[in-house]
Amino acid sequence: MSTTEQLDRATVAEAVKRVVIAESKLSITVSEITEQEPLVGDRLRLNSLGLLGMLLRIEDELSVVLSDDLFVGRKFHVVADLVDVVLKGSEAR
Amino acid sequence: MSGTGVPSSWQSVLPYLSESLPSDRSPENPGSSGVQLNLPLELVRQSVQEREHWPIPEEVAQAYGRYRPTPLWRARNFEDAIGSRVPVYVKYEGGNISGSHKLNTALAQAYYYKKAGVRELVTGTGAGQWGTALAAACALFGLGCRVFMVESSLRRKPYRGVLMRMLGAEVLSSPSGLTRVSADHDSGRGNSLSLAIGEAVEYANTHEGTAFCIGSGETYSILHQSIIGIEAREQLAGLDGHVDAVVGAVGAGSNFGGIALPFHCSAASANTRPPMLVGAESTTAPKLTRGVFAYDKTDATGTGPLEAMYTIGSDYPIPDAHSAGLRFHGAAKVISAMRHRGDIEAMAVSQTEALEAGRQLTVSETVLAAPESGHALAAAAKLATRGSDGLRAERGVLVCVSGHGYLDLAAYEQFLNGELEDEAPAEHALMAAVSGLTPAGAPTLLPPRQTVGGPA
Numbered sequence: 001m002s003t004t005e006q007l008d009r010a011t012v013a014e015a016v017k018r019v020v021i022a023e024s025k026l027s028i029t030v031s032e033i034t035e036q037e038p039l040v041g042d043r044l045r046l047n048s049l050g051l052l053g054m055l056l057r058i059e060d061e062l063s064v065v066l067s068d069d070l071f072v073g074r075k076f077h078v079v080a081d082l083v084d085v086v087l088k089g090s091e092a093r
Numbered sequence: 094m095s096g097t098g099v100p101s102s103w104q105s106v107l108p109y110l111s112e113s114l115p116s117d118r119s120p121e122n123p124g125s126s127g128v129q130l131n132l133p134l135e136l137v138r139q140s141v142q143e144r145e146h147w148p149i150p151e152e153v154a155q156a157y158g159r160y161r162p163t164p165l166w167r168a169r170n171f172e173d174a175i176g177s178r179v180p181v182y183v184k185y186e187g188g189n190i191s192g193s194h195k196l197n198t199a200l201a202q203a204y205y206y207k208k209a210g211v212r213e214l215v216t217g218t219g220a221g222q223w224g225t226a227l228a229a230a231c232a233l234f235g236l237g238c239r240v241f242m243v244e245s246s247l248r249r250k251p252y253r254g255v256l257m258r259m260l261g262a263e264v265l266s267s268p269s270g271l272t273r274v275s276a277d278h279d280s281g282r283g284n285s286l287s288l289a290i291g292e293a294v295e296y297a298n299t300h301e302g303t304a305f306c307i308g309s310g311e312t313y314s315i316l317h318q319s320i321i322g323i324e325a326r327e328q329l330a331g332l333d334g335h336v337d338a339v340v341g342a343v344g345a346g347s348n349f350g351g352i353a354l355p356f357h358c359s360a361a362s363a364n365t366r367p368p369m370l371v372g373a374e375s376t377t378a379p380k381l382t383r384g385v386f387a388y389d390k391t392d393a394t395g396t397g398p399l400e401a402m403y404t405i406g407s408d409y410p411i412p413d414a415h416s417a418g419l420r421f422h423g424a425a426k427v428i429s430a431m432r433h434r435g436d437i438e439a440m441a442v443s444q445t446e447a448l449e450a451g452r453q454l455t456v457s458e459t460v461l462a463a464p465e466s467g468h469a470l471a472a473a474a475k476l477a478t479r480g481s482d483g484l485r486a487e488r489g490v491l492v493c494v495s496g497h498g499y500l501d502l503a504a505y506e507q508f509l510n511g512e513l514e515d516e517a518p519a520e521h522a523l524m525a526a527v528s529g530l531t532p533a534g535a536p537t538l539l540p541p542r543q544t545v546g547g548p549a
Binding site for chain 1: 117119127128129130131132133134135137138141142205206208209210211304398
């Protein structure tokens with residue numbers, strides 16, 4: 001992975017973590033969760049409804065437009081799943 | 094407008110709401126093994142972003158061009174038949190393969206789902222108009238289609254099922270016995286359309302490549318239907334027609350929203366008084382006139398979000414009636430929010446009143462309206478004559494005939510034979526059905542009834 005890709009991933013991961021923390025109504029920092037944190041677990045409590053609004057907030061934060069074919073019908077288990085797909089969508093711009 | 098007279102954009106009412114829509118609430122049973130997105134993001138954007146104009150994708154615009162713009166005319170013979178004091182304009186949405194306005198959003202949804210990589214769409218339908226529209230849209234965009242249709246409607250209107258099959262859809266009578274929600278269904282409880290929708294939701298959740306979609310009630314479907322009102326505004330201007338009341342039938346609210354909300358937008362934009370926007374609902378499902386503003390389910394599975402709506406309770410057993418498209422317990426959240434703010438009026442119309450209005454339109458204008466549209470026509474006739482519920486038009490009435498009635502002739506036959514009766518919910522039954530719901534806002538403070546709206 002190049003430096004640029006690492007930076008991009010770090011930016012995306014931070015944005016994703018920020019919105020999943022907000023969606024789960026937690027008072028923790030982004031450094032307190034890893035990319036392997038389950039989206040539906042002891043700490044994060046996402047659901048499909050929250051995911052919809054969250055993706056739009058990620059679009060706003062990163063100034064990207066995410067493509068529908070990346071999301072519909074796909075299941076997301078951990079934070080990294082979301083980071084991967086947002087990165088993929090961003091690269092496609 | 095495009096060069097063909099078909100609008101090039103849909104118009105959203107969201108920028109013109111006096112308050113933001115109440116947030117949906119998650120159901121009690123969140124998933125336990127990851128989260129899934131089953132709705133194209135563009136439809137999500139259309140539901141939440143306060144952007145007024147949404148360009149219609151080229152493929153959808155081309156499909157619209159096959160049957161739009163739909164006709165609007167001054168119905169002078171109907172005016173004479175009802176003894177109208179004011180001009181009555183009819184906007185007719187029955188002239189496409191589905192026979193109703195539902196095709197306007199079916200085409201848009203099929204386009205977005207296809208773009209998202211979905212292979213099959215599944216839905217629930219009451220009267221069958223939505224199922225037919227979705228089947229047609231799926232056929233056009235190369236998608237599979239599966240329709241759960243309310244058993245009593247399918248029995249009454251078997252040719253709806255035939256038409257859907259002709260369009261390549263698989264049609265299942267609901268309750269089908271194929272889903273958990275139908276197996277759990279107590280035949281004496283709940284309403285039939287929400288069960289059909291629940292079956293479709295469950296089927297989509299358990300089959301890969303399949304997505305559930307819905308024809309009415311969602312904010313994006315009302316956006317797609319705005320094409321009706323946008324066209325009507327232009328057509329009225331072309332006729333130098335002026336109305337102070339706009340009427341549509343309300344099942345969940347997409348037809349009413351489609352014809353009425355663009356008039357709210359244009360008035361708000363110009364800072365003028367809007368016409369009265371009057372939703373005509375069935376007395377069998379009187380959510381806007383007798384319901385409560387509360388969080389309720391949109392389907393029988395309860396797996397979807399709870400939405401703030403005017404509702405008679407999702408568990409209320411709605412009496413059987415011919416206007417299956419109006420037999421839904423709740424109004425769309427955008428319609429409900431505007432009703433709560435006093436921006437929308439409502440009238441409840443009985444089945445016999447609706448079919449009589451449909452008969453009058455048939456004999457006077459030689460246009461056969463669906464029973465659902467008969468509710469709008471009956472409400473329009475009241476507004477244009479003596480008034481009702483404290484509402485009366487003084488300049489003119491625009492009414493949307495949402496669909497044709499060629500597959501509803503059995504209803505008209507029963508009506509002509511004097512075999513139909515009306516049934517309205519008992520107060521104690523309604524109270525019981527809504528007793529467990531969480532209120533969505535402050536107690537409703539509807540403004541005093543007005544007798545005249547502003548010019549359109």
